[in-house]
Amino acid sequence: xxxxxxxxxxxxxxxxxxxxxxxxxxxxxxxAETIMLNELSRIMASLTGTERxxxxxxxxxxIKSAESMKEKLxxxxxxxxxxxxxxxxxxxxxxxxxxxxxxxxxxxxxGITRSDxxxxxTVKDYIAFPKKNGYRSLHMIVKIPIGMENCxxxxxxxxLRTIAMDCWASLEHTMKYKKDVKNAELIVSELLRxxxxxxxxxxxxxxxxxxxxxxxxxx
Numbered sequence: 001x002x003x004x005x006x007x008x009x010x011x012x013x014x015x016x017x018x019x020x021x022x023x024x025x026x027x028x029x030x031x032a033e034t035i036m037l038n039e040l041s042r043i044m045a046s047l048t049g050t051e052r053x054x055x056x057x058x059x060x061x062x063i064k065s066a067e068s069m070k071e072k073l074x075x076x077x078x079x080x081x082x083x084x085x086x087x088x089x090x091x092x093x094x095x096x097x098x099x100x101x102x103x104x105x106x107x108x109x110x111g112i113t114r115s116d117x118x119x120x121x122t123v124k125d126y127i128a129f130p131k132k133n134g135y136r137s138l139h140m141i142v143k144i145p146i147g148m149e150n151c152x153x154x155x156x157x158x159x160l161r162t163i164a165m166d167c168w169a170s171l172e173h174t175m176k177y178k179k180d181v182k183n184a185e186l187i188v189s190e191l192l193r194x195x196x197x198x199x200x201x202x203x204x205x206x207x208x209x210x211x212x213x214x215x216x217x218x219x
Contacts, residue, residue, distance in 0.1 A: 135172065
């Protein structure tokens with residue numbers, strides 16, 4: 001079932017400091033998250049045929065913690081307050097869609113682009129154009145109408161990537177934020193090598209999938 005991959009509406013895990021930081025915007029952020037999850041569930045259902053499984057291995061969502069938001073604002077030389085968080089940042093709400101194949105990434109992207117629940121403001125394709133460290137993912141910033149008295153819209157981020165890309169990104173994130181790592185240069189070099197090998201494997205798996213589906217008469 002598609003729904004099991006999505007957090008149920010109302011199951012928010014904001015702590016006291018998050019609630020205090022976001023204040024009057026909490027309801028708007030929660031509404032935006034719910035809209036995103038419900039619409040992505042609909043998109044997944046539209047891509048799931050009679051014999052075809054849901055394209056998403058899993059979908060995760062979060063409202064950025066107050067601590068993380070403040071740190072990001074300070075890194076970008078903004079005052080760490082909620083006004084800047086809502087006006088400048090685009091990832092107070094974030095959803096990550098992890099798919100089985102590269103083709104699924106672009107199928108979901110197409111569904112997101114066609115949706116009338118939001119407008120797509122930016123797309124950064126780090127799959128077609130990877131970062132220098134090997135990072136691959138497709139990022140979309142969407143503008144979601146909210147229509148509340150204190151908040152007309154929320155900008156949110158959607159990340160699309162394959163299972164292999166997600167595994168790599170998780171390890172790279174741990175490496176990036178862990179202090180005093182031994183053999184750091186070697187690990188960074190190995191991560192880049194692995195990123196290239198995993199990208200090659202992703203492409204091979206997509207090619208084999210298309211060959212299998214063509215034999216079955218599927219598109």
